[in-house]
Amino acid sequence: MNRRSPYVTLGIGALAIAGLSAILALAAAALQQDLSVAAASLCAGLFFVPGLYFLGYSRRLRSREIALAHAASFATAREAIRIQDLADELRVPPKDAERILRIAIQEGHVRGRFEGRDRFVADRAEAGPPGEDG
Numbered sequence: 001m002n003r004r005s006p007y008v009t010l011g012i013g014a015l016a017i018a019g020l021s022a023i024l025a026l027a028a029a030a031l032q033q034d035l036s037v038a039a040a041s042l043c044a045g046l047f048f049v050p051g052l053y054f055l056g057y058s059r060r061l062r063s064r065e066i067a068l069a070h071a072a073s074f075a076t077a078r079e080a081i082r083i084q085d086l087a088d089e090l091r092v093p094p095k096d097a098e099r100i101l102r103i104a105i106q107e108g109h110v111r112g113r114f115e116g117r118d119r120f121v122a123d124r125a126e127a128g129p130p131g132e133d134g
Contacts, residue, residue: 014051018044028111040121072110080121091117 020093021044067090074089075081087097101120104110112122 007054011051011054014047014054018047018051021047058128066106067100068104068109070095070102074099075104075110075120076122077111078122080115080119083120084119086120106108 023039025037025040025044027042071086071090074086083094083098083101086101087094090097090100092100101110103113110122112120114120
């Protein structure tokens with residue numbers, strides 16, 4: 001399941017409501033309706049901030065999925081990898097690379113086992129996308 005889609009939809013919807021509220025505020029200002037200007041402006045502000053947050057969160061989820069998929073493909077492309085090699089590939093500290101690899105295993109992006117503290121051996125049978133059984 002794509003966890004990113006609902007956040008994109010929420011973000012775009014909230015920003016659309018904020019934009020519509022801003023247009024209504026401008027129309028109310030043209031008609032010199034002070035209370036309407038205040039109400040529409042408040043709605044625009046209340047929907048604008050969450051809209052930006054949801055779109056930002058969606059982008060972070062996308063980056064996370066890309067990192068997990070890249071770590072999985074890097075690990076399965078070799079017989080065995082050192083965590084330092086993965087860290088160099090992802091340009092992150094070794095501790096973060098190990099955490100990313102453990103999450104990729106947990107979510108089914110890759111299958112394998114850790115040998116010692118600095119070596120990962122991937123199963124030769126590809127794990128495939130999460131949720132698909134062969």
